[in-house]
Amino acid sequence: MLNDNSHSHLPPYIIVTHTGLSEESSFLDIGSGTGKPNVHIAQKFGVKHSVGIEIEKIRYLLSQNNHKVLLQQTLEEGTSINVRNCFFLHGDILQATHLNPFSHIYMFDVGFPTETLHELAIIFNNSISQYLISYNSGLDSVGFNVELIHSLPTFMHGSGERHTCYFYKRTVLDSNIEVDTEPDTVFKEALRVINSGENETLRFVTNKIQEWHDRPKTRSGRGKEMRHRE
DSSP, rough: OOOTTTBBOOOOHHHHHOOOOOOOEEEEETTTTTTTHHHHHHHHOOSEEEEEEEEEHHHHHHHHHHHHHHHHHHHHHHHOOOOOTTEEEEEEEEGGGGOTOOOOEEEOTOOOOOOHHHHHHHHHHHEEEEEEEESSSSSGGTTOOOEEEEEEEETTTTTTTEEEEEEEEEEEOOTTOOOSSSHHHHHHHHHHHHOHHHHHHHHHHHHHHHHHHTTTHHHHHHHHHHHHHH
């Protein structure tokens, strides 16, 4: 079960005060891992969309499994856990050309290569996104059109890691950039499923997990599994 102690400590009032996060906001987590920040944001704020994108298959599948459990609790047991607007994607964010329609971007970018940050800056700058929450200081120095508005020491429950979280606000848009207000193709499936409702989301998530279980098993994979058991 995901709960308030399973993610970095970002007090809700800090997020609201410095980024204006509300029910009208759309939240994107780049490198969403097992989905903890997305679930937290959905539960606390009831945002319009809370979408995560993760490039590592296993971590993505863990997020899907967590999401499935929470959706089942909501639909079958009548709990009030608000995850209806969550969605998790398996993919590479660098395939996107912009981050629309997301107003708030979050990324636990500790260890992101500078080259990746430069590429993300181009994508962010070509978006309508107004706020960026990061664990890197000086994102403006790698090309992001942002200004630092707040910073906060954080503690990672579980691992015990301590980092500083930085809150950025977009500066004036580059007049030479034509901002596309339509959702990027990377996110269209996520938005379609969210808008279809909880039952459709649960069906989609269940199918994705089943596809993984039904995948062809390679001989080398079985060998590794056997050696691990030994």
